[in-house]
Amino acid sequence: MASTAFLSTDRHRHLAPLRACSSTAPRVASTADAPVAAAVPGPDAGREGARESVARSLVALASVGHHVFRDPRPPRDRRHHAALVLVGPGGVFLLDVAEDLQVEGDQVLHGDRDVTDDVLALADVAYRAEGELVEVGLAPGEVRPVVVVTDARGVDRRIGPVRLVGEADLLRHVASYGSRLPAVEVELVLARLREMLPDLVPVVLELPEVPTPHDGRTHPSTLDVDEALVAGAAARPVESWMAVLDPAQAALVRRSFNGPCRIRGGAGTGKTLVGLHRAAYLARSRPGTVLVTSLVQTLPDVLRHQLAALAPDVADRVQLVCVQEWARRLLAARGVRVAVDESIARIAFDDAFAALAPDNPLHVPDCGPGYWRVEISKVIKGRGITDLAGYLDIARTGRRYPMSRDQRAALWELYRAYERRLGALGVHDADDLVLMAADELRRRPLDVPYSAVIVDEVQDLTAAGVRLLHGLVGDVRDGLTLIGDVQQAVYPGGWTLADVGVSVAGRGVVLTTNYRNTAQILDLAHRVVAGDEVTDLDGGVVSGERPEQVRRNGAEPVLERCGSRREQHVAMIARARTVARDAGTAGVAVLCATNGAAVHAADALRAAGLSVLLLTDYDGTQVAAVKVGTIKRAKGLEFSHVLLPDVCAELLERGDPPAGAADRERWELQRRELHSAITRARDGLWLGVA
Ligand SMILES: Nc1ncnc2c1ncn2[C@@H]1O[C@H](COP(=O)(O)OP(=O)(O)OP(=O)(O)O)[C@@H](O)[C@H]1O
Numbered sequence: 253m254a255s256t257a258f259l260s261t262d263r264h265r266h267l268a269p270l271r272a273c274s275s276t277a278p279r280v281a282s283t284a285d286a287p288v289a290a291a292v293p294g295p296d297a298g299r300e301g302a303r304e305s306v307a308r309s310l311v312a313l314a315s316v317g318h319h320v321f322r323d324p325r326p327p328r329d330r331r332h333h334a335a336l337v338l339v340g341p342g343g344v345f346l347l348d349v350a351e352d353l354q355v356e357g358d359q360v361l362h363g364d365r366d367v368t369d370d371v372l373a374l375a376d377v378a379y380r381a382e383g384e385l386v387e388v389g390l391a392p393g394e395v396r397p398v399v400v401v402t403d404a405r406g407v408d409r410r411i412g413p414v415r416l417v418g419e420a421d422l423l424r425h426v427a428s429y430g431s432r433l434p435a436v437e438v439e440l441v442l443a444r445l446r447e448m449l450p451d452l453v454p455v456v457l458e459l460p461e462v463p464t465p466h467d468g469r470t471h472p473s474t475l476d477v478d479e480a481l482v483a484g485a486a487a488r489p490v491e492s493w494m495a496v497l498d499p500a501q502a503a504l505v506r507r508s509f510n511g512p513c514r515i516r517g518g519a520g521t522g523k524t525l526v527g528l529h530r531a532a533y534l535a536r537s538r539p540g541t542v543l544v545t546s547l548v549q550t551l552p553d554v555l556r557h558q559l560a561a562l563a564p565d566v567a568d569r570v571q572l573v574c575v576q577e578w579a580r581r582l583l584a585a586r587g588v589r590v591a592v593d594e595s596i597a598r599i600a601f602d603d604a605f606a607a608l609a610p611d612n613p614l615h616v617p618d619c620g621p622g623y624w625r626v627e628i629s630k631v632i633k634g635r636g637i638t639d640l641a642g643y644l645d646i647a648r649t650g651r652r653y654p655m656s657r658d659q660r661a662a663l664w665e666l667y668r669a670y671e672r673r674l675g676a677l678g679v680h681d682a683d684d685l686v687l688m689a690a691d692e693l694r695r696r697p698l699d700v701p702y703s704a705v706i707v708d709e710v711q712d713l714t715a716a717g718v719r720l721l722h723g724l725v726g727d728v729r730d731g732l733t734l735i736g737d738v739q740q741a742v743y744p745g746g747w748t749l750a751d752v753g754v755s756v757a758g759r760g761v762v763l764t765t766n767y768r769n770t771a772q773i774l775d776l777a778h779r780v781v782a783g784d785e786v787t788d789l790d791g792g793v794v795s796g797e798r799p800e801q802v803r804r805n806g807a808e809p810v811l812e813r814c815g816s817r818r819e820q821h822v823a824m825i826a827r828a829r830t831v832a833r834d835a836g837t838a839g840v841a842v843l844c845a846t847n848g849a850a851v852h853a854a855d856a857l858r859a860a861g862l863s864v865l866l867l868t869d870y871d872g873t874q875v876a877a878v879k880v881g882t883i884k885r886a887k888g889l890e891f892s893h894v895l896l897p898d899v900c901a902e903l904l905e906r907g908d909p910p911a912g913a914a915d916r917e918r919w920e921l922q923r924r925e926l927h928s929a930i931t932r933a934r935d936g937l938w939l940g941v942a
Contacts, residue, residue: 302349302402303335307455309422310338317341317435318426319442320455334377334397337452339441342429343394343495346381347422348374351402355409355416368411371399375413379537384448386502388440392533393563394432394495398425410565413536432495493525493767494562504761505529512722512732513759514749514789518799519777519931520768523735524888527706528555530733531570532563540703542570545721547712547743549574550881551888554872555708571702575717576682579689586692590680597681600673601625604666613659614666619914623653628667630745633683634714636690640664649787650746652917683714690720698724703731709887710736711789715747722754738786738794742884742925744917748791760790766799768890770806773937774798777930780904784920809930809937811904814897820940821856824897827938828862828878831893835935837863839892841879843929845922849898854880883929894933897940899926904941 303322310320318340323333334346350371354361360368378397385395397414400422401407407418408425417425433441445452497505504515504526515523527544535542546552552572560567573581583590605621608614614624631651637643644660655663674680680688705725710718718734725731734756738746749756766774778798785795810827814820824842832840842857844850854864857878867881867889879891902919903926909916930937 302351305402306347306349306400306419306422307336309419310336310426312423313338313340313426316427317438319438321445321449321452322455323449324451324453333449334374336455337445337449338426339445340426340438341431341433341435342426343396343432344381344385344390344441345426346374346378346395346397348397348399349402350399353399353401353404353416355411358411360411360416371411371414371416374399378413381448382506385441385444386497386506387499388437388444389496389499389502390433390437390441391495391497391502391529391562392506393529393536393565398422415565434492434496437492437496491561494558497525497529498522498765501526501529501763504763505533507761508730509759510729511727511759512734512754512756513730513761514734514736514756515761515763516735516737516789517763518737518766518797519740519774519928520766520890521763521799522765522767523737523763524551524555524708526763527708527733527735528559528562531704531706532559532566534704534706534730535563535566535569538703540569540701542704542706543578543702543721543724544570544572544706544708545575545578546708546710546888547575547717548885548887549577550867550870550885551708554870554889557872575713575721576685579685579720582689582692583685586696588688588692590685590688591678592682592685593679594682596677596679597674598625600677600679601628601670604669604673607669608662608666613656613662616659618912619653623914624663624666626744627651627663628670629681629683630714630743632664632667633681633687634716634745635747635751636687636716636719648745649748649751650741650744650917652913652920654913683716686714686717686720690716690723693720693723701725704733705731706733706735708735709740710734711738711741711746712736712743712887714745715752718747718752718754722752727755734789736789738788739781739797740887740924740928740931741786742887742921742928744921746787747789748787749789750791756790764800766802767804768934769802769931770804770935771802772806772808773930773933774802776809776937777927779906780923780930781927782906784923786920786924804934806935809933809939811939811941814940814942816942817852817898820897820942821853823940824853824895824938825857825860825862827895828857829860831895831936831938832862832878835892837876837878838874839934840895841867841881841886841889841891841893841932842895842897843881843883843886843932844896844898845883845925847882850880850882853897883925886932887928890932890934892934893936893938894929895938895940896926896929899939899941901941904939 307320318338321337335349336347338345352362359366360371374397378395382392382395399414399416400419401416402419404418405420409416501522517523531542531544552574556572559570631648643664702724705721707721722732782796785793788794812823814823828840842853844853857864863877864880865875865877867879867885870879903923910919
C-alpha cells in the first residue's frame with residue numbers, strides 16, 4: 253500500500269466557502285493587505301509537499317477518532333482558509349503550515365521578513381469558524397488555530413491566539429487535549445463543516461508501510477507517536493459542558509456588547525458557565541487580564557479549577573478573586589493601612605447603639621439594633637453615601653421598614669458615632685475595604701487596567717462594590733459583564749443599576765433552561781419563594797420567576813421532621829451515609845443557615861466517622877469528604893446531594909408573612925436563602941425540618 257495520501261471522496265465535494273461572520277469584534281488585526289498565505293513562504297509545490305508531510309504526521313490520530321480535511325485551494329488563494337482542518341475528540345484544529353520561522357518576542361520572522369500578521373491571519377479564520385460552530389454548541393475555545401512549523405521539533409509558542417508548533421510536536425500537541433468532545437458533538441461539527449466548507453476534501457489517513465518516511469524531514473518517530481497517544485489517553489476527559497454548550501449559550505459567550513451587559517436567569521441556567529467561557533473567550537481575543545469576581549472567595553476558587561480544565565491556554569490571563577480580597581490586595585500594594593476586624597466593629601456598633609438616649613426615634617418595637625447595623629452597612633456604607641442630605645433622599649431599596657425623616661437623621665448620627673468608635677479603636681469593618689479601595693482608585697487608577705471584568709452573583713454585592721468594579725473598565729465594549737439573579741439575593745438591602753450609574757439598556761440577556769436541578773428539586777425551591785417580591789436591578793419587581801425548561805427528573809426531595817438538634821444530626825448522618833454509599837462522599841454537601849450550625853453539623857459528621865471538608869477550605873478539587881458550610885458560602889456552587897439539617901418549618905409553609913416590616917424582611921431573606929440552598933442540589937435533596 254502506498255504511504256499516506258490525500259484522497260478525496262464524493263461525499264464532501266461541492267460546498268460553499270466559509271461564510272463571513274458579522275463580527276463586531278475581530279479577534280486580531282486582519283491581514284487584508286498582507287501577502288496571501290505568506291505564512292508558508294516558497295513555491296506552491298513546496299507548500300503542498302509540506303502540507304502532505306504534516307497530514308502524514310497526523311495518521312495515528314485517525315485511530316482515536318480524528319478526521320482530517322484539506323482545503324483544495326492553492327495556498328496563494330487561501331488567505332481566508334486553513335491548510336488542514338482536524339476535527340476529533342480533542343476539538344477543532346485549524347492548521348496552517350510554514351517553514352523556517354523564528355520567534356523573537358512577539359514577532360515571527362521568516363528570514364528577516366516579519367510574518368507575524370500572516371501567522372495571525374489564521375486567528376481570523378478561527379474566529380469565523382467559531383462563529384459558525386457555536387450553532388452546534390461548540391464552545392469557542394475549542395477551535396484552535398495552529399501554525400505547524402515544518403521540519404521542526406521542540407517548538408511550542410503562542411503568538412496571540414495562534415499556537416506555533418513544530419511538525420514533530422504536532423501529534424503530541426493535539427493528543428494532549430485528550431477527549432473533550434463527545435462523539436455526537438464531533439459528528440455535529442463535521443456536518444456543520446460540510447455545510448460551511450463544501451470544497452473541503454477529507455484526507456484518508458492510512459498507516460504507511462514505513463512509519464517514518466526517509467525524506468530527510470523531521471517527522472515524529474514511532475516513539476513520539478506512541479508517547480503522544482499514551483499521553484492523550486491519560487489526559488482526563490473534561491466534563492462535556494466544558495466544551496459543548498447550548499447554541500444560545502455558546503453564541504452569548506462571544507456576543508459583543510457596546511457597553512456593560514447583564515446576564516440573568518433563574519438558578520442553574522448556566523449563567524456562571526457562560527461567564528467562565530466568556531472570561532476565557534475575552535482573554536483569548538484581547539490583550540490584558542480579565543477579572544472574574546464575586547462576593548465570597550469559594551466561588552472564584554472553584555471556578556479557577558474549572559477554568560484550568562476548560563481553558564488551560566488562557567488560565568493565567570484570567571484573575572479569579574473575590575471583591576474583598578481584591579480590595580485588600582490593592583490597598584496593600586499601595587501601602588494603605590487597613591485593619592478589618594468584624595468582631596471589634598460589632599462591639600463598636602453595640603457601644604454606639606447603647607449610648608442612644610431612651611427617646612431616640614430608633615427605639616421602635618419593630619427593629620432591633622441588628623436592623624440598624626444592616627442599615628449602616630448596606631444602605632449608608634453599601635451605597636457609598638457621604639452626607640445626611642444624600643441619605644435623606646435615597647430610596648432604601650430592599651428595606652421593608654419605612655423610616656421617618658427623624659429616624660433617618662438619628663440613624664445618620666448613630667453611623668457617625670459608630671465611625672468615631674471605629675477610628676478610636678483603629679479598626680475597619682468589611683464595608684470600609686471596598687470604600688477605601690474606591691478612594692484609592694480615584695486618587696490613582698490602576699497602572700495596568702483590566703481588559704474586562706465579569707461579576708458573578710452580582711446581586712449579593714453592595715452598590716459600592718459594583719461601582720468599584722465598573723470603575724475598573726467603565727463603559728467600554730465588552731468591558732463589564734454582570735451576572736446574577738435577584739431571586740437568589742441572600743443579603744439585606746439592595747440597589748438598582750441606576751443607583752450605581754450602570755446602564756445595560758438593550759444589553760440584557762435572560763437564560764431560561766435549567767440544566768442543574770431535577771424538576772422535583774426546582775419545584776420545591778419555587779414553592780418556597782412563590783409570591784415573594786424582590787426589586788430587580790433594573791428597578792422592576794420580580795416575583796415567582798422560574799426557568800421555562802428543566803432538563804432533568806429525579807426523586808422527590810425528602811423532608812424529615814426532627815424535634816431537636818440531636819434528632820436532626822442523627823437523621824442527617826443516616827442520610828449522608830446512604831447517599832455517600834450510592835453516589836460517593838465527594839458530591840455530598842451539608843449546608844446550614846449559620847456558621848454555628850455548620851460547625852455543629854461538621855462535628856457530628858466527624859464523630860460519626862465521616863470525612864468532612866469545610867466549604868471555607870474547598871476549592872473545587874474532588875475530595876472524598878462531605879462538604880459542610882453555610883448557605884452563603886455555597887452561593888454559585890452545586891453538589892450532587894444537598895442536606896439541609898436545620899430548616900425552619902414556617903419557611904416551607906405558605907402562611908401570611910409576619911406583620912412587622914423588619915420581621916417580614918428577615919422572613920423573605922430566609923426564604924430566598926432556602927431557595928438558594930435547595931437549588932445547589934443536582935440530584936438529591938434532604939431537609940431536616942424543625
Ligand atoms: N448547555 C449545558 N449543557 C449541560 N450542562 C450545562 C449547560 N449549561 C449549564 N450546564 C450545567 O448546569 C449547571 C448549572 O450551571 P451554572 O452554575 O452555570 O448555572 P447558574 O445559572 O450560574 O446557577 P446559579 O445561579 O444557581 O448559581 C452546571 O453544572 C453547568 O455545568
